Amino acid sequence: MSDLVSFDVTNPLFKANPHDFYTGLRESGPAHLVHLPGYGDVWLVTGYAEARAALADPNLSKDPANVPASLQNAMVEAGERDGFQLMAHMLNSDPPDHTRLRKLVVRTFTARRVRELRPRIQEITDALLDEVVAKGSADLMDDLAFPLPITVICELLGVPAEDRDDFRRWTSILVSEDEALRPQLQDTFAQLNAYLTDLVRHKHVAPDDGLLSALVSVAEDGDSLDDDEVVWMAFLLLVAGHETTENLIGNGMLALLSNPEQLAALRADESLLPSAVEEMLRFEGPVETTTWRFTTGPVEIGAVTIPADQTVVVVLASANRDPSRFADPGRFDISREDNQHVAFGHGIHYCLGAPLARLEGQIAIASVLRRLPDVQLAVDEGDLAWRLGIVMRGLHHLPVRFTPGE
Numbered sequence: 001m002s003d004l005v006s007f008d009v010t011n012p013l014f015k016a017n018p019h020d021f022y023t024g025l026r027e028s029g030p031a032h033l034v035h036l037p038g039y040g041d042v043w044l045v046t047g048y049a050e051a052r053a054a055l056a057d058p059n060l061s062k063d064p065a066n067v068p069a070s071l072q073n074a075m076v077e078a079g080e081r082d083g084f085q086l087m088a089h090m091l092n093s094d095p096p097d098h099t100r101l102r103k104l105v106v107r108t109f110t111a112r113r114v115r116e117l118r119p120r121i122q123e124i125t126d127a128l129l130d131e132v133v134a135k136g137s138a139d140l141m142d143d144l145a146f147p148l149p150i151t152v153i154c155e156l157l158g159v160p161a162e163d164r165d166d167f168r169r170w171t172s173i174l175v176s177e178d179e180a181l182r183p184q185l186q187d188t189f190a191q192l193n194a195y196l197t198d199l200v201r202h203k204h205v206a207p208d209d210g211l212l213s214a215l216v217s218v219a220e221d222g223d224s225l226d227d228d229e230v231v232w233m234a235f236l237l238l239v240a241g242h243e244t245t246e247n248l249i250g251n252g253m254l255a256l257l258s259n260p261e262q263l264a265a266l267r268a269d270e271s272l273l274p275s276a277v278e279e280m281l282r283f284e285g286p287v288e289t290t291t292w293r294f295t296t297g298p299v300e301i302g303a304v305t306i307p308a309d310q311t312v313v314v315v316l317a318s319a320n321r322d323p324s325r326f327a328d329p330g331r332f333d334i335s336r337e338d339n340q341h342v343a344f345g346h347g348i349h350y351c352l353g354a355p356l357a358r359l360e361g362q363i364a365i366a367s368v369l370r371r372l373p374d375v376q377l378a379v380d381e382g383d384l385a386w387r388l389g390i391v392m393r394g395l396h397h398l399p400v401r402f403t404p405g406e
């Protein structure tokens, strides 16, 4: 057993407030070897400048071929290889493969495609909030934050309406922490893989204006994506774009509801919406730590040298509260200026969906404030349960009350 500090992301008490732990680490140095129960020893990078430097360092690899042997064994034991047939996507690749895949996707997932989704995102949000208003009470996670992003991804990809319930069910099994659902994981991956493979084949014969059809036919410099690569990309967009956006809506609404003066300021001046969403991303971002990276050579983090063959995790939640970059970082301030947070990562894997996430976040938050004028938390903040595990930061439920209108 390691005698290192335990980084216990499966402990509800840790997840209730990880920020104090990160502050303590950050104050004692830029990179720390800690023990992650179930996985072994990993390095945490906690400072803002160091996080950006690490995420731009070519000696930090995302390629599963560079997974240290100790972590590989732990992942097999944890059953995390179940989904590997869908995992050969660009977030798990280094240049030149990553450069090639990203270039082809960027051609299709354009600013214009995102802009064109705006009216549909508003319509979907309005329909979900109609149900909330009719019901007279809400769990903003179940009633809005979960269904909105998954429906938007279906629209984006071109998943037919009649298949969306299956799509939603598979996704909720994949992101669940419920041990009882674990035996279903492998089957769920297989079903999703088979479904996406069929759908991609179908887009060859019956193309539409969705992203999958665009990915099937994209070409640049004589290069294109084969069908497996399109399936992996679709899977990546689903996993990367779903729980993240869900947590932006949940964590963002929680930050507003627990800071009434900020909520009042936003109600008084809707032009603060974009900076409010940036502050939500910084203050309680949906992605607490980046995905694993593996050292292929020594990596300098400030005065610390991380040797080769180690696992490194960059703690975005800590970098975003580093007082050397953000004044009074524990304060939620929707008018904060120069808010260059790292909630979307940094470097070559910088979030491809950031414009879509921002758009969905802004529409969801503005619509809740408009439709539920006196919305407030229906429980004490301390009674809210955070989802367990590494990478994501999000709530299970967010019960609110409001006076039902017409």
Ligand code: HEM
Binding pocket: 090, 091, 092, 102, 153, 236, 237, 238, 240, 241, 242, 244, 245, 248, 285, 286, 287, 290, 291, 292, 343, 344, 345, 346, 348, 349, 350, 351, 352, 353, 354, 356, 357, 358
């Ligand atoms: C990558 C955050 C929404 C697609 C990332 C990374 C972060 C991130 C931190 C880098 C991970 C790493 O380096 O380990 C977020 C947040 C979101 C969000 C906070 C919501 C608020 C989305 C959406 C999509 C998306 C809506 C698309 C539908 C991607 C993709 C990558 C990525 C494709 C991989 C990029 C690459 O490997 O080059 N995201 N994301 N994300 N994100 Fe997002």
